[in-house]
Structures are given as structure tokens and as C-alpha cells.
Amino acid sequence: MAVCTGCSLLCDDIEVTLESGRIARTKNLCRKGLGRFRSLYSERASPRADGSEVDVGDAISRAAEILSGAKRPLLFGWSNSTLEAQQAGIALARKLGGVIDDTSSFCQGPLMELVIRGQMPTGTLDDVRNFGDTLIYWGSDPTSSHPRHMSRFSYFPRGEKLQKGFEEDRTAFAVDVRESPTAKIVADGYFQIPPGGDAEFIEAILSVLDGKMPKVQDKKRMISFVTTLKKAKMGFIFPGLGLVYSLKDRLDLFSQLVARLNEGVPFRVIPMVGHYNMRGFNQTLFEQTGGINQVSFADGEARRGQENGIISALDSCDAALVVGSDPVSSLPAAFARKLAKIPVVVMDPHRNLTADLARVVIPTALSGLEAGGAALRMDGVRVELAPVVEGASPSDAEVLARIREVV
Amino acid sequence: MVGAMEIYQLTPKINCKKCGLPTCMAFAVALLAKEKNIEDCTPLLEPKYEAKLKKLREVMAPLASASETGLIIHDEKCYGCGNCVVACPVNVANDPRGSAIGLGPKSDKVILMVEDGVVKCLNPKECRRFGPNRIMCNLCTSTCPSKAIEFV
Amino acid sequence: MAELSVLVVTFRDIFQSEAQEAGRYGEEYRKASALILLDRGDADRAGIKDGSAVTVASDAGSVVVNAGVDQESHPGVAFMPNSPWSNQLVSGQVGPSKIPEFKRIEARLSSASGPVLKIEELLLGIVQG
Known part of the structure; x- marks a missing residue:
């Protein structure tokens, strides 16, 4: 049985038949979930830095350079990552003295x-x-x-x-x-x-x-x-x-x-949380800092405040790391324009608008399909994810740990 | 879905009785009930009815895929939500640990299940609309968000 | 066509979600996203045909999308799938909650000023804006 990360129901009764390592047939996936599974084979991201194709290692080094060079980096996304990746993201934000926020900021x-x-x-x-x-x-x-x-x-x-x-x-x-x-x-x-x-x-x-x-x-x-x-x-x-x-x-x-x-x-x-692990991020950050989103670690101390939410932070942050999210698509154009003006690092399994304007793109594994971990369903119930197929890219958690080593 | 009147409009409307029925309207009704085939109307195969024949084959095509209970699934409309899978009384009775409690079927005696994002019909003879004691159950169609299931 | 004022509400559609998973750059995603669904009476009064392109303008910006006519009645209200196309219309002004107004956009419809843009063209507009 596989788990579907197409939405925050995390359906765990999915049957998958593989043929030569590829998903051939599925049972019990809805149309949206099937879309998520099939996305394994479409619009995958490739590593890039400053407009050139590079290898993943170079992309990670360049990402670390941009983030550690920033005065107030914004680390955004997280609701399409595992709990382990979210933990690694919070640790990175702490080390950078940056701002961390997720899609819930303008959602649930x-x-x-x-x-x-x-x-x-x-x-x-x-x-x-x-x-x-x-x-x-x-x-x-x-x-x-x-x-x-x-x-x-x-x-x-x-x-x-x-x-x-x-x-x-x-x-x-x-x-x-x-x-x-x-x-x-x-x-x-x-x-x-x-x-x-x-x-x-x-x-x-x-x-x-x-x-x-x-x-x-x-x-x-x-x-x-x-x-x-x-x-x-x-x-x-x-x-x-x-x-x-x-x-x-x-x-x-x-x-x-x-x-x-x-x-x-x-x-x-029970709020109808959209992305598969938004609840997980909110809960994890809350346990660590007392805030569910919009937290700054400037001066080594966790502070919660609206000024750290992406909508306001785009006016004050001078670089951004975007993980598993496409804010250039999902934000009103006025805010997308602000994001386009600062150096952006994208970690994502897929190409998207944010990746297209990013200075660095690091392709990652599609969680629940190419990488394991755990997530919280919309109601807070923990669900374990196990990889279904082998992928070529490292998981979010691995990339974040590597960035943290070098910043 | 296509009705007898629409099918009648596509017959030669000459009441020649060559199909064994007294009128073209009776033939249309029989065609819809799958008691006759398009080819039983020999005049329709003549070149002058070519356009009608083509159109008739088009409107009859979805019916060909209907299971014996008359159930048609429009794949392109289906959400794969599984409402029908869980609401179907036969699924519930035959699969208490799977579809009855909202999960994917755990029994091979279910009528409906979702494969590749779209509902499929298995074991149509188990459907309550089948056989001599049939009842006009419509729980799969009334719980569908997109009219993806239809009975003809 | 006559100008038509509507309140635009964005929504989620499963076929659009499916298309998004297949890729933001696909024609399917554009077809399922660059869309405004109108009340039949509103569409008739303004002379908008099902499937025709229209310009939708708000105080924040404007975008060309295809019009659809809904079975359901909702005079004065129009629905757009949430997407980079609808996001052209959402204001950059936010209230104390700091949540943008995604679901209550005052907009005006008029004859299409050009073709429905591809997502790459929308992105170019964002980068150059």
C-alpha cells in the first residue's frame, strides 16, 4: 500500500503496480491523486545556477552562498515536504537567523x-x-x-x-x-x-x-x-x-x-487544509517556537509576527529559499513581482514559475513516491510515507542538511 | 443519453418491416433495448442512408460499452472520488472491511472500484438492477458529483 | 459586447488540479485555468458567448480569459479557477489580516483586448513589472 500526497487526506490504501520500475497501474487513487503520481514523469526540474545547467552539488553550494550572504533570508513553502524536511528547514532558518513561513500564511x-x-x-x-x-x-x-x-x-x-x-x-x-x-x-x-x-x-x-x-x-x-x-x-x-x-x-x-x-x-x-503536510509544518514550528508560521530567528531568538509572513516579508527580505511551492503562481501578481526582484533558490521536484525565475534550482525527490518520511494529515494524525519508486534526486531533508553544513 | 425518438430520426422511416418489426419506431425502441442490431435494418446499409447510418453508429457507440445492467461510465467526467464505491449497497454487503468503511475494496465481489483515477464496473451481475428480482437502485448515480455514471 | 460588472470569486476545480500536476506549462492547464464562469442571464445581457475570449479588469490589473456560461444561476457573481491568470486581478493591498482578497474581486468584463496569454507570457509580465 502506498500513501497519496495529492492532498491532506493522505489516503493510505493506494495499490500500485510497477512495470520496469515505473508506475503502470493504480487502484483507489482519485483523479487528483493520480495526477500527483503521474507527475513523476512530467516537467521534472533540472539543476541550474545563474542561468546555466550545473550538477546538484554546485547548485547546493551556490544556494548556500546566496542564503548566507543575505541579511534577512526568507525560507518559504514547506507544506509539500515531510516532517523531517520541515525539521531540517527550521534548523536551517535558525542557523541563518532567517525568516520562516509557509503557505498557511495566506491560506488556513x-x-x-x-x-x-x-x-x-x-x-x-x-x-x-x-x-x-x-x-x-x-x-x-x-x-x-x-x-x-x-x-x-x-x-x-x-x-x-x-x-x-x-x-x-x-x-x-x-x-x-x-x-x-x-x-x-x-x-x-x-x-x-x-x-x-x-x-x-x-x-x-x-x-x-x-x-x-x-x-x-x-x-x-x-x-x-x-x-x-x-x-x-x-x-x-x-x-x-x-x-x-x-x-x-x-x-x-x-x-x-x-x-x-x-x-x-x-x-x-477540522479545517480543510490544502497541501499534504501544511498541518505538519504548523504543528512542528509551533512546538519549537510557539508560532505556527511567520517566525523570525534574527538575533538567535524565535519571534512570531505578521512582518515575517510572506506577504509582508517580501518588502524586507533580500533572498528567498522556496521549497515545494510555487508562490509566483499562487500569490497575487503584485506580490509575485516583489519575489521576482530578489535572488531566489528553489527546491522542487518540478519545474514551475518560481523555478523559472530563480537564480538556483535544486531538483528534489517527490515525497511519498521517491522518498519516505512522515506527515500529518489535515486532522493531525501522523502518516508514514515510504518510497514507491526509485528517483534520481535527493530528498528535501537531505538537500537542506547539506545546505546547513555549508552556510 | 440518446432516446428512442432520436434513434427513430436516424432510421429510414419507411416502415418496410424487413427487420421483423412493424415500424421503424418499434425498431428504434428495440435497438435501444439491445434486442436488435443496427445491421438488422438492411435499407440503412444502402448508400442513400450513409449519413444517417454514420450518425446512428455514433449515438449508439456509448451503449455498446454499457454493462448488462445498463450501466455506463463516462471516464472523462469521473472524479475518482469513490462516492459510488462506498455508497453501493452490494459493495457494502460484500466488502465490509473495505468499501463499507470508506477504504478501497478488499473483496473481489465488489461491483464498483476506482482504477487509474476512474471508476470501473466489475461483476455487473451482482448489481441489484440485474436479474429477475431486480430493483431500480440508483445510489451510484445519485452520489456522483459529475454524472459520470448513467443507466440506459 | 456590453460591459459587465461582476464580483469574481476564485475556486478549485479537480480537472484543473489534475492538469496542474501534469505541468503548469501544458495547454490543458491553460484551458482549465484561463477561464471565467458566468451566470447565463449576465452573459446574455452582455452578449457574451460561451467559449469566447473576454478581458477581465480589476483595479489591480487585467487579463484575457475564455468565458464559460454556467448551468447554475449566480447573477452578478463570476467564478474563476484559482491560477496565475486570476492572480493578475487580485489586489496587492491587504488589510490587517494580511490575507489578499482572492475571493471577492470587483471586476469589469469587456471585449477581449488580445489573445489568452500563455503562462510564460504571464511570467514575463511579472518579471518585467
């Missing part, structure tokens, strides 16, 4: 912080499967982003306390701006809200809980929805970027709702 970070700090009740996906009878997909579309979420854990499977199947045992709702594939599956449980309408929707639920009339949505429908929530044996909310981006600084409103629901019945929250 604010919500994940509450979960990791124990300020938001949470549970595992196995709890969801066994006990979760009332589910809310909120600003998330697992069908598209985590295709096996509903079939492996949340809606369709039989669980310990839920033996009859989804039609009788579980009630699912979706709150979303878009009538997504997930919204279509939950059908009558779909609430369409306007962009930015999440706060109003939360207030409407709170009103009904207070015995008042909701200000938005059909009143009868809202009352019936809240009645169902109040009857949950164990409820779960799966918030996606839709909710996080819509609430931004008002995430306390969501905390308030979760707290209110928990006065009556247990309601847990």
Missing part, C-alpha cells in the same frame, strides 16, 4: 492556529467516520479539493455508531457562494450565500439559537437547519478557504458560533 493559517493552540474543538477524521452524524461543509468543496473526503470519512462510509449508511445516519449541509459539486451532493442541505456573506450567516444561526428571527435566508429553513444542529450527537464543521477568506479578521465570530453550539451538543472543527 488563522484557523489552524486556533486548532493547534487548543482554542477550537477538533477531532480526527476517524471520529467523523465513526460518530459524525451532522456535517457542515462551509466555504469548502471537498469533492473538488479533497475528492475522497466524503467517501472515506465524512458522508458515505459506515462507522462504528453509524451502521445504516448516509441516507439514514448522517445529515450534511453545505454553506457556499458557489453551487459546487459538494453542494449538489448534499442537495437540500445547500445554503447559497453571497460573497462575503459568511458573517451574516453566522449571525443568523446565532439569532435562531437565541430564539430570534434570522435576518438572512428563508426563516423557516434556517430554523429547521438550526434545530437539526441542536439535535446532533456529534457535529463536525469543515471550513474551507471560502470561510477563512470571507471572515478574515472576524474569525472570532466563527469561534463564538462553535462555542455556542458546544453549549448544547459536541461540535468539532
Whole structure:
């Protein structure tokens, strides 16, 4: 059995058939996961430094030169690396006196912080499967982003306390701006809200809980929805970027709702983390520094602050190491432009936009397929990864250790 | 999916009875039910119906791949999410340690499983839509996010 | 076509994710990314045909993508797969949370000012910008 690193579900029931060392057939991988497996054979990165093809050793030396020459290097990415690579990355940031941040900074970070700090009740996906009878997909579309979420854990499977199947045992709702594939599956449980309408929707639920009339949505429908929530044996909310981006600084409103629901019945929250080991990075950095992201090691001391998040740090950092991420693609163009103006070192299995403008590119093994290690699933459960095929490139952890030796 | 009316439009519409049926409409219905083959309509093989024959073969092609229960899988639409694999009552009954609890099938008696990112139909005779006591179960189609499974 | 004002919300699509895994530089990824999905009524009123190229402009920038017409009704709102194309429209201004506005972009649609750019051309724009 192989583990899929296509998303943060880390499906561990993948069967792979090899022919002459190459993946020939797979079982149980979804379309997205299959894409990840097939990416072994497309757009692989090759070692480069200052515009020329070099060998990996030279690329590593040049990377070390750039990073140790920088006053405030930014070490960014990490959510597509193993726990071991993340540890090595934090150690490197410490040694360089640099800034370390991950994709959660402009993704699920604010919500994940509450979960990791124990300020938001949470549970595992196995709890969801066994006990979760009332589910809310909120600003998330697992069908598209985590295709096996509903079939492996949340809606369709039989669980310990839920033996009859989804039609009788579980009630699912979706709150979303878009009538997504997930919204279509939950059908009558779909609430369409306007962009930015999440706060109003939360207030409407709170009103009904207070015995008042909701200000938005059909009143009868809202009352019936809240009645169902109040009857949950164990409820779960799966918030996606839709909710996080819509609430931004008002995430306390969501905390308030979760707290209110928990006065009556247990309601847990599992953020829909995107990349396979974002949770792992947040947890690891938190354990070492007290911050889940946006940490600076300048002057030998770990300090957490927004100025160390990639969005702000691009104004102050004078070099960047980007690991397993493509911020030039995923950041708004205005921020990508800032990254293009400083020397960048990229470590990645694949060619991408950030690699194309980087001064140094170090190709790495595709984790879970060419290199082993461990990762934390979106719910914090540790999953061991073992290599499936032999690759030509060193793992992230190995490259980072080599850079650390020479900086 | 193609209906009898659409198929009828592609027949010669001359009610010649050469296929053994009284009308071209009856032939269209029989074609859809797989009781007749396109070639049973001999006039259609004449050059003047060449365009109709070509079109008819095109619209009938997906039906040829339908399993005996009439299940068609549109590979290009499938997410590989496995909702159908886990929701299928036969999979659940035959595979309590695999698909019933959300995992990939551990039994070879399942009807549906995901291979290379796309759902495949195995053991169609186990489907509840098959045989004399068949029931019109539709859990695999109603749980599909993209209408990738269809019954004809 | 008539000008059309919409609120753009970015989203994730499994076929786009699959194409991204196959490579950011592929034609499949461009087709699945350089896209804006419109409400049918909005598209009809503005005279935008399914599959035609349009220019989408926000205060942050503009980009040419292909228009699609959705089955579902969502007047005034348009959806774009999250990608380097949609990121041309996201503002560089951030509030106290420091999270860019990826899912609520005020934009105007007009006749395409040129072809849908290739990803290499977008990158060139970023490097030269």
C-alpha cells in the first residue's frame, strides 16, 4: 500500500503496480491523486545556477552562498515536504537567523492556529467516520479539493455508531457562494450565500439559537437547519478557504458560533487544509517556537509576527529559499513581482514559475513516491510515507542538511 | 443519453418491416433495448442512408460499452472520488472491511472500484438492477458529483 | 459586447488540479485555468458567448480569459479557477489580516483586448513589472 500526497487526506490504501520500475497501474487513487503520481514523469526540474545547467552539488553550494550572504533570508513553502524536511528547514532558518513561513500564511493559517493552540474543538477524521452524524461543509468543496473526503470519512462510509449508511445516519449541509459539486451532493442541505456573506450567516444561526428571527435566508429553513444542529450527537464543521477568506479578521465570530453550539451538543472543527503536510509544518514550528508560521530567528531568538509572513516579508527580505511551492503562481501578481526582484533558490521536484525565475534550482525527490518520511494529515494524525519508486534526486531533508553544513 | 425518438430520426422511416418489426419506431425502441442490431435494418446499409447510418453508429457507440445492467461510465467526467464505491449497497454487503468503511475494496465481489483515477464496473451481475428480482437502485448515480455514471 | 460588472470569486476545480500536476506549462492547464464562469442571464445581457475570449479588469490589473456560461444561476457573481491568470486581478493591498482578497474581486468584463496569454507570457509580465 502506498500513501497519496495529492492532498491532506493522505489516503493510505493506494495499490500500485510497477512495470520496469515505473508506475503502470493504480487502484483507489482519485483523479487528483493520480495526477500527483503521474507527475513523476512530467516537467521534472533540472539543476541550474545563474542561468546555466550545473550538477546538484554546485547548485547546493551556490544556494548556500546566496542564503548566507543575505541579511534577512526568507525560507518559504514547506507544506509539500515531510516532517523531517520541515525539521531540517527550521534548523536551517535558525542557523541563518532567517525568516520562516509557509503557505498557511495566506491560506488556513488563522484557523489552524486556533486548532493547534487548543482554542477550537477538533477531532480526527476517524471520529467523523465513526460518530459524525451532522456535517457542515462551509466555504469548502471537498469533492473538488479533497475528492475522497466524503467517501472515506465524512458522508458515505459506515462507522462504528453509524451502521445504516448516509441516507439514514448522517445529515450534511453545505454553506457556499458557489453551487459546487459538494453542494449538489448534499442537495437540500445547500445554503447559497453571497460573497462575503459568511458573517451574516453566522449571525443568523446565532439569532435562531437565541430564539430570534434570522435576518438572512428563508426563516423557516434556517430554523429547521438550526434545530437539526441542536439535535446532533456529534457535529463536525469543515471550513474551507471560502470561510477563512470571507471572515478574515472576524474569525472570532466563527469561534463564538462553535462555542455556542458546544453549549448544547459536541461540535468539532477540522479545517480543510490544502497541501499534504501544511498541518505538519504548523504543528512542528509551533512546538519549537510557539508560532505556527511567520517566525523570525534574527538575533538567535524565535519571534512570531505578521512582518515575517510572506506577504509582508517580501518588502524586507533580500533572498528567498522556496521549497515545494510555487508562490509566483499562487500569490497575487503584485506580490509575485516583489519575489521576482530578489535572488531566489528553489527546491522542487518540478519545474514551475518560481523555478523559472530563480537564480538556483535544486531538483528534489517527490515525497511519498521517491522518498519516505512522515506527515500529518489535515486532522493531525501522523502518516508514514515510504518510497514507491526509485528517483534520481535527493530528498528535501537531505538537500537542506547539506545546505546547513555549508552556510 | 440518446432516446428512442432520436434513434427513430436516424432510421429510414419507411416502415418496410424487413427487420421483423412493424415500424421503424418499434425498431428504434428495440435497438435501444439491445434486442436488435443496427445491421438488422438492411435499407440503412444502402448508400442513400450513409449519413444517417454514420450518425446512428455514433449515438449508439456509448451503449455498446454499457454493462448488462445498463450501466455506463463516462471516464472523462469521473472524479475518482469513490462516492459510488462506498455508497453501493452490494459493495457494502460484500466488502465490509473495505468499501463499507470508506477504504478501497478488499473483496473481489465488489461491483464498483476506482482504477487509474476512474471508476470501473466489475461483476455487473451482482448489481441489484440485474436479474429477475431486480430493483431500480440508483445510489451510484445519485452520489456522483459529475454524472459520470448513467443507466440506459 | 456590453460591459459587465461582476464580483469574481476564485475556486478549485479537480480537472484543473489534475492538469496542474501534469505541468503548469501544458495547454490543458491553460484551458482549465484561463477561464471565467458566468451566470447565463449576465452573459446574455452582455452578449457574451460561451467559449469566447473576454478581458477581465480589476483595479489591480487585467487579463484575457475564455468565458464559460454556467448551468447554475449566480447573477452578478463570476467564478474563476484559482491560477496565475486570476492572480493578475487580485489586489496587492491587504488589510490587517494580511490575507489578499482572492475571493471577492470587483471586476469589469469587456471585449477581449488580445489573445489568452500563455503562462510564460504571464511570467514575463511579472518579471518585467
